[in-house]
Amino acid sequence: MARRRYLIIFLMFVVIFINYMDRVNFAVSIPAIRQEFGFDLHQIGKIAFVWGLAYGVFNFPGGWIADRLGLRWGMVVALGWWSVFTIATPFAGSLAGWYAVRALMGAGEAPIWPYNAKTANSWAAPSERSTAYTWAGSGQYVGPAVGSLLAGWIVVRFGWQWSFILFGAAGLLVLPFWIVIVRDRPEQDRRLSAGEREIIGNRSTASESADWAGIRAVFFSRTGVGMLLIYLTFGYVLFTFLYWVPSYMFYTFHMSILKSAVWSSLGSVLGFAGFFLSGPFNDYLVRHFDRLTARRIGAALPMAIAACCVVLSLLTARSGAGQMTAILLGLVQLAMNTTVGAWAVSIIDISPNQASTGFVYGIFNGVLNVMGAFNSIILTSLASTYGFPLAFGSALAFMAVFLVSILFIIDRASYTSLVERAQHARASIPAAPR
Template sequence: MTTVNQSIKPAQTAAPKASKARVLIAVMLFVTVVINYMDRANLSIAVPSITQEFSLSPAEQGLLLSAFGWTYAALQLPGGWLVDRVRPQVLYASCLILWSLATVFMGMAGGFVALIVLRLLVGGFEAPAYPINNKVATSWFPERERATAIAFYTSGQFIGLALLTPVLSWLQTVLSWHWVFIVTGAVGILWGIFWYFTYRAPKQMKLANEAEIELIRNGGGLVDLENTSTEKRKFSWSDARTVLSKRKLWGIYLGQFCLTSTLWFFLTWFPTYLVSYRGMDYIKSGFLASLPFIAALIGVLISGLVSDWMVRRGKSLGVARKSPIIIGLLLSTAMIGANFTDNTALVIMFMSIAFFGNGLASITWSLVSALAPQRLIGLTGGMFNFIGNLSSIATPIAIGLLVSKTSFAPAFVYMTVITILGVLSYVLLVGKVERVTE
């Protein structure tokens, strides 16, 4: 009898259930992205009022709107190098507080030059943000959950803007454009402090048990990434050559430039288009400008869920990751329809379809996770974000030069051509999705 009891006793001992600490990490990334994009888009809300106060031409508006992109793009590679060396707990908290301080001071700026300089600082301090996001996601999420996690935190850029655009427009109307920057900057400073005291790597997070760590590791998550990548190694040009010499990586670099061109149109010129070319007031334009962001939010959530569902159903990573991106880019060409109607409802419909497509395509960071050499995830992410966010410079300036005081049509032609080039990049250059070897 004793023998029988001893034989069944081990079977009665249940394996420990995996904790859900990675859910908290996903929420923290989501909130950080909301703040990140709030501080990118606040200028687009304020720029019509700034234009009136400082008498800016369309070209000057384009220069001001592009200032973020100059330093943001230029510092992607140094930012990616830092991501490979400095723990996300420290680096992200520092960046959050510094770019938020620059944002607060924008609300106190008394001239065009001061705004340009401070906007350059915001772009520079935000440069490491998305490579950090990608590093955290690669550390914390198994492959079958990663696209959903990336889609969830990426949705922060859309849901934050959808909800906050009307609020910030109202704040500007009630107080002034200065308070748009002061309030958004203060929120970022508080969140940077919270991040520093809360975020930890998987093995250092007390809320994550061994079962969860094993679940992440066995599913392809790199739970030791933050520990191994903080070695004090010098920058190597051979590493740079590696991430610049692979056709697959160039496919996602160029595709990201084309994808983010649409995003930067909505982050910079879209509110001005509604106010100056469609004759709307600030409150109405704030509400209507939020509708495409809601559509983009729906698109990005669908994209992540469907992509991971396809992975679980046995589809290749290439099919599961690239299909939503290519379909989304094709839908983004719908904005050209705005050139053929004067009906405001139809214009908003075309913009919403286009931005839904942009959201659907916004799981591109999942390809960085899948393709980047393991040792160079930060540098690859930096290169990906550098080339992709050259659009943050090109789009505002190109539109400022193409449009006239009475016609915005050339801008939509430009955006459509760029988007089609993005489709060709993913179809012809990326090929089979598999990790690049050094």
């Protein structure tokens, strides 16, 4: 039997892979950029903040745009936009130019995760939802793992400018493949077999519109408040360990740019493993526990392990053990990403209907990324005053709020009500003609 849905999910992985390659080259190039432009660490933090703020803010309309334009042409617009501004980055000749180009790049990248949520919702069977979401989303870590090494080599061999130009060009090369292969929904793809369409089980959303009453029910429930706190706190944790490890290694242990990139890529590899395992792990939990219990186990247990690794990294950094610190920071990324298949996929579970998935996910993901933007300001301020080890240690406070939210704020009554409402809406949509 054909597995066309896996091809769609794989192509989503490729897009996310390219997207995160386009981001990591800035972190790897920071020492070279500072040397050429004379930026201090605070100014670097502000450049990262402007990108992150634009990325976070445009998640809010980005999810709605994803619902309106659909997977096929909406992604073409987004991928083409951010690739062009990635290529334009080396031509920003002043601090104001850096702010403008990075903000425009961030705005184009904003819908990437709403699109991943829509891909999992539309193209994966319900029993495969966590796996589809996290396997595609694991490009978030494969991209930096490959990108850190490749960008480090390009910076040393050809200059930092070429890492932006070549990475942006890679995004443009993906566009024709996306146009040819991807359709918004299974019923629009004539190449999809009847057997696979039955496995996916999704119904036509051609006549479906956003359920605004259901959307309000999501955000004004205890579950909605708890999920907002989870996204808020995970945003700080994610951006800390995803983007700032190269600077941690360079400035704390005085490693070279290339060596810093190599050790930071270890975290990307382990983060990928956590992301990749998260989907099957959480789909397994859902098969053996009720849905809320499964989501709590899948989120809380790995995050508690991540917090322990942060504490240990403070001790190894204090003793000057750079390599052991890098390993522990990598283990943090392994553990924290194992949580994603639990809390991130819960948004798909509680979205009132398929036509609302991008909008609802965009709001939650916008909160995550706005906090990620402020992470740049907070982290660079802490690092300038106290050093990178203690700056990274600030993630512990956010991990604690994450754990309280998933275990105590989200309640069974509102969570179950939202899930049942979403299931009823999907079941009530008439099947598409074959």
